[in-house]
Amino acid sequence: MIIVDSSETLGRRDRKKLETRAALERAALTLVAERGLAGVTVEDIAAAVDVSSRTFFNYFPSKEDALLGTHPTAGTELRERLAAVPAGVPSLEVLRLVLREEAERIQERREQWLLRLSVFERNPSLLPRLIAGGAETEHIVRTFLAERIGTGPAADGHAQLVAAVALAAYRAAVLRWSVAHGDPALPDVVDDVFSRLTAGLPDPGPLPA
The missing domain is CATH 1.10.10.60 (Homeodomain-like)
Structure with a gap:
């Protein structure tokens, strides 16, 4: 999105x-x-x-x-945002920065996006279009990262893994934000999700008594 x-x-x-x-x-x-x-x-x-x-x-x-x-220019816009991240930034951090920026834009239209997510949830027939859009986004990200990292099977495999994991983490953040009716703000949820991801996804500690 x-x-x-x-x-x-x-x-x-x-x-x-x-x-x-x-x-x-x-x-x-x-x-x-x-x-x-x-x-x-x-x-x-x-x-x-x-x-x-x-x-x-x-x-x-x-x-x-x-x-x-x-939007017909969404793919071009995504490539431009990815390319704007300075060289040398690790792939996962590239995606965290770009997806956090996306989260900020969504947060600016909070009510409309919460309504959109609610409509998606209540109309399962929209799911194939959502999946198709997600696959296209993942392809753009994967291709960009592979070119950024270098050529060869190792670069392609790593780019595919990072793209899949980062976008899954972002979708989890958006779902969590939607279920919580927009509180806390989506950029904060994205920060939390990626912090957990970069830490290796440790299980949370026991709840306080």
Whole structure:
């Protein structure tokens, strides 16, 4: 789940497009939360934002994509964030830094993301799309890390392991944050999860009496 927000560098027309896209996402999430996925059409979502169905399809191929918040430049944005981490930083730390930044962006839209996660939980038919998106993200991360580390089977295997472990840890953090209704803040949960990961995942001590 990569968020793209370049509104500060865009002109008025492009900012308006971002605002319309965000409004369509919010409307889709709100309506599906109220009625269920089967009870909401593209026409319903467009009407809630006072635009045409044709305008909706300028932004999203389907109502499911609106719920996911899929953005066509997300992959490029992720590569740029990964490449911005200075050389010499260990692979796991690279991902911790990038995923913590992602967590900060999600935290800024706390209510919308908690609603989105709730919608996902209540509509299992969205799961294949979530899995597909996660697989694409993992592929981007794995490829980047392999190129950063070097060539050869050892680099590829290590990149695959780090990508899988780090993204699983991040998903666990997001789930924990969602179950706790957004408290504590997601960046703090991500910090805690990665601290446990880098420590070798020791079992927690006994609870105080």
